Amino acid sequence: MMILGIFKISKYHRPMIKSICLGIICFISLQLSAQGEFYPPKVEISDYTLSKFLTELTLAVGKKDKDFILEHLDPHILNSFGGDGGIEEFKMYWKFNDDSTNFWEVVENILLIGGPSFDGSSDKNSYYLPFTFTNWPEQYDAFEHYLVYGTNVNVRDQPSTTNSEVLGQLSYQIVQITNPEGEMLSENNDWLHITTVDNKLSGYVYRKFLISPIGYRMGFTKTENGWKINMLVAGD
Structure with missing residues (x-):
């Protein structure tokens, strides 16, 4: 027999406990990996x-x-x-x-x-x-967040496709619009500075890939x- 905490688990229950633990781990991993993801829904129109x-x-x-x-x-x-x-x-x-x-x-x-x-x-x-x-999703302020609409959209360190480094890529991710160093944002900007909701990536995204x-x-x-x-x- 093995001990899990203060409980004794028989060999007959080990497979079940293992399955439960794996399920919990997979669920947690899925939740973490899905943070901020917002994909287009499968559309079904009955009318x-x-x-x-x-x-x-x-x-x-x-x-x-x-x-x-x-x-x-x-x-x-x-x-x-x-x-x-x-x-x-x-x-x-x-x-x-x-x-x-x-x-x-x-x-x-x-x-x-x-x-x-x-x-x-x-x-x-x-x-x-x-x-x-x-x-x-209600947890993301509609006035402060946008959706990166597309697959493998580049996030750059400068608001330009030239002389800039790609810091990462995002696919259908909700991001927060940020204002680095007091930079003014306007409706005419071709680029917006964003930060992912987990704060792991910040940079510039071309505006046509961002949806409010x-x-x-x-x-x-x-x-x-x-x-x-x-x-x-x-x-x-």
Whole structure:
């Protein structure tokens, strides 16, 4: 017989104890390795009308089909948290009739990131994109953290691809935006300085690989006339 603490374990129970211990070790290892990881969910949409609408929307964005967008706007669409909403405001806010509008780029990015699953029996008549907004882990402050969206994204010691050293790589990791030596951060920066949530890696990441949970997101509502876009906003 062997002794584990003050308890005596017979040889018949040794395999079971070994399995339990290995399970605990594996669980702890998994938890540690998964710290800060946030992968896109496996999307299952049970409502065919929503799946069809999202496909049509994706095609319309690719073709820059203004008529499709306008036909599928909710009359009270929310365009910002400081406005009155509505379709006319939408047109002005996005400069929708101008060739220089960034509406198409913004919506394309949202669709590429993807959304959560949708169960019509519980989610009823509304749906939101992207998953970085709907599924964001509560323990990470949405104002201070971003998601490194991609596989093997380089973290560099300088905000440049030239004359800089790669300090490490991250894949779908939540990181904190940091401000080294009083450096001012702005929306125009191509690079942002980040630190992993375990504080093991700090450096610069190219901005296109970083997604804010309170960045642009879209909302849809199901009506008698099909799905309508009822929200396209950023911030809080």
